Amino acid sequence: LLAICLVALGGVVLLIELGHPQRAWRALARPLTSWISRGMIFVTLFIIAGLLSLAPAFESFAWLPWMSQSPVGNILLVIAGVCAFFVTLYPGFILSASPSIPLWNSPILPLLFVSHSALGASGVVLLISPVASLGQSLESIGFLTALLIVANFVMIAIYLLTLKGSGLAAREAVRLLNRGALGLTLQIGVGLVGMLLPLVVVLWVPSAAVLAGVFILVGAILFRYCVLK
Secondary structure, three states: OHHHHHHHHHHHHHHHHOOOHHHHHHHHHOOOOOHHHHHHHHHHHHHHHHHHHHHHHOHHHOOOOOOOOOHHHHHHHHHHHHHHHHHHHHHHHHHHOOOOOOOOOOOHHHHHHHHHHHHHHHHHHHHOHHHHOOOOHHHHHHHHHHHHHHHHHHHHHHHHHHHHOOOHHHHHHHHHHHOHHHHHHHHHHHHHHHHHHHHHHHHHOHHHHHHHHHHHHHHHHHHHHHHHO
16 A cells, blocks of 8 residues: 555656646657556556555455455456566656657666665665564565675675766766765765665664664665655
8 A cells, every 4th residue: 555655656756847748648659669657557557456456455445346365356356466576667768768868878776776676665664664564574575685785785785886888978987987076975875874874773673673674775765866866
């Protein structure tokens, strides 16, 4: 339910950013050629399938003829899960289809967006852990979070090193990400706050899981800011 609300909120923000929101439906018209069209379809299907799979859990919709573990309920969950994966993937493909911006035009970027989305998701789970009754599973989530932090750090390093060996515009983008205000944002905001500090917390101070969740989400937002900026 939290995921559905967050994705819906993201959709609302996108509509607000459009110059002509009433024309947004046109973005659905080219799913065969446009990742924006595919993204809108994935977001819509995720929200619909997710709501339908959750509906019987609420008293007002208990009359629906499927339960969470029924065949229909499982199919809805699978549809929602597949769409959720593509919701994390499509922004990277939208950016990587921009040949005029070498920092974005990289096959690594969609994978990096997915892995960083998974890290952000672990941050959300850690953040709500005091009210989510995770019990013994919190230790496993902490271990998975540590693996995701290390994996994302390695992928970001490979991403930047690969671009550094590319053309002039790509090298300039990497230089901007390593100098000045953007350099501080990437190194301190993403590297220190978003990765190193939560890694220390989940491995050695698991009782402060909420703090690790906050750090991870701050780093996730700043990572996207750096890439877009």
